[in-house]
Amino acid sequence: MVATILVGMLCAHLLCFAAMFLLISKRLHGKKMGLDFFAVGNLLLGLAYVLQLVEGGPAWSVMSVVNHTLTLASPVAFWLGAMRFFGRPVPLLRPLLVFAAVYSMAQVLVQWSLGPVARYAMLSGVSALMFLLMAGTVVYGVRTFAKDLYGEMVFFAALIFGICVLNAVKFVKLLSGGLAALQMDADFQLVFYIYMSFLATVLPPSIIWLVLRRLTDELRNLAARDPMTQLLNRRGLNDALQLYFNSRKAVPAHALMVDVDHFKRINDRYGHQAGDTVLCHVAQVLHHTVRRGDLTGRIGGEEFVAICLDSDVDGVMQLAERLRAAIESQAVAMAGGGQMLHCTVTVGVSHHFMGAQGLEAAMQEADAALYRGKAAGRNRVELAACAQNGLPVQRTDCPSDTTKTAM
Ligand SMILES: Nc1nc2c(ncn2[C@@H]2O[C@H](COP(=O)(O)OP(=O)(O)OP(=O)(O)O)[C@@H](O)[C@H]2O)c(=O)[nH]1
Numbered sequence: 525m526v527a528t529i530l531v532g533m534l535c536a537h538l539l540c541f542a543a544m545f546l547l548i549s550k551r552l553h554g555k556k557m558g559l560d561f562f563a564v565g566n567l568l569l570g571l572a573y574v575l576q577l578v579e580g581g582p583a584w585s586v587m588s589v590v591n592h593t594l595t596l597a598s599p600v601a602f603w604l605g606a607m608r609f610f611g612r613p614v615p616l617l618r619p620l621l622v623f624a625a626v627y628s629m630a631q632v633l634v635q636w637s638l639g640p641v642a643r644y645a646m647l648s649g650v651s652a653l654m655f656l657l658m659a660g661t662v663v664y665g666v667r668t669f670a671k672d673l674y675g676e677m678v679f680f681a682a683l684i685f686g687i688c689v690l691n692a693v694k695f696v697k698l699l700s701g702g703l704a705a706l707q708m709d710a711d712f713q714l715v716f717y718i719y720m721s722f723l724a725t726v727l728p729p730s731i732i733w734l735v736l737r738r739l740t741d742e743l744r745n746l747a748a749r750d751p752m753t754q755l756l757n758r759r760g761l762n763d764a765l766q767l768y769f770n771s772r773k774a775v776p777a778h779a780l781m782v783d784v785d786h787f788k789r790i791n792d793r794y795g796h797q798a799g800d801t802v803l804c805h806v807a808q809v810l811h812h813t814v815r816r817g818d819l820t821g822r823i824g825g826e827e828f829v830a831i832c833l834d835s836d837v838d839g840v841m842q843l844a845e846r847l848r849a850a851i852e853s854q855a856v857a858m859a860g861g862g863q864m865l866h867c868t869v870t871v872g873v874s875h876h877f878m879g880a881q882g883l884e885a886a887m888q889e890a891d892a893a894l895y896r897g898k899a900a901g902r903n904r905v906e907l908a909a910c911a912q913n914g915l916p917v918q919r920t921d922c923p924s925d926t927t928k929t930a931m
Pocket residue numbers: 783784785786787788789791795796797798799800803824825826898902
């Protein structure tokens with residue numbers, strides 16, 4: 525009686541969450557993050573338990589064969605859903621149908637040649653192996669493809685390992701005690717159903733949490749980046765800098781303002797699209813020239829900024845010169861092939877600043893240097909003028925030669 529109530533509740537949980545997964549996936553147009561597959565996984569397991577309730581106990585019937593196949597097809601659907609969540613475009617229907625056909629035939633063969641105990645033991649054994657493989661993959665994910673979801677992945681691995689152990693115990697019990705081990709009200713079966721109910725209650729909200737985390741991360745990323753160049757926008761730069769200066773390892777940073785020379789002429793002569801291609805090229809060169817960990821952004825039409833972290837003024841001047849020379853020397857291929865275009869940039873470099881609130885003043889300082897560079901003929905690197913009392917940026921490393929030109 526207790527077992528029947530537990531399995532009934534389990535069915536209700538599985539089928540309700542299947543409907544919820546499906547409804548949420550319908551709202552996620554295009555990128556469903558595997559939720560539609562998870563809905564199928566829940567539905568298959570829910571139906572398997574409905575069949576078990578109808579059937580009552582172990583039997584050799586079409587219903588029992590379907591029940592076993594649905595029970596194992598469910599983790600397959602979950603596996604494929606997880607692959608979808610991590611961005612692999614795997615199909616669902618064909619692998620499920622192939623699995624169902626192969627496992628149904630295996631059941632008939634095993635029942636025929638080894639008897640009913642072997643068929644039930646096969647279900648528990650294959651389940652244990654599948655869950656072991658899943659738990660192993662999740663642990664592997666913690667170190668590779670899911671590093672950002674450390675806590676969640678460890679939690680999933682522990683839950684999956686639990687169901688793996690229970691299936692392994694069931695496998696041993698079946699081999700040693702026969703079908704009596706499957707009596708619904710037997711102690712072990714009660715523990716099994718309680719654990720399954722626990723999983724069916726805890727796993728779906730955890731999956732929804734994962735999807736929510738990914739969605740909010742993507743939204744935050746969208747709000748922080750310039751859609752054309754994928755560099756940070758002003759807001760993204762501020763947030764990233766805040767994060768950097770909040771860390772105890774933070775040391776002063778320098779700001780570089782980079783402006784494409786005579787960009788209006790490029791637009792006027794070659795068209796707006798060619799102008800966009802040039803901007804993307806400059807963004808790419810900027811991104812590849814700075815060090816890992818430095819920040820790069822686009823803050824206006826043809827104006828870029830780089831924040832060099834943990835570097836002295838000489839190092840930053842060298843980097844700025846490398847950037848200037850790289851852009852001058854690399855031709856930009858226009859869309860459609862054929863035409864190659866050359867462009868140059870002028871770079872203004874600020875003295876060091878500390879704290880996210882210092883960014884605005886450092887950018888003004890670098891901007892002033894940039895415009896001095898423009899006035900002096902463009903395609904050059906200019907260091908900000910030395911400190912005056914009352915200026916917002918602290919400049920302890922201001923060299924005696926206040927302006928350095930690299931051309
Ligand atoms: N293609 C393209 N052009 C842009 C974009 N944003 C701004 N612009 C253009 O960039 C040009 C900027 O021109 P100016 O500010 O006069 O500067 P400039 O021609 O580069 O001259 P200097 O900076 O003095 O060397 C304007 O013509 C804008 O219309 C964009 O996203 N794409």
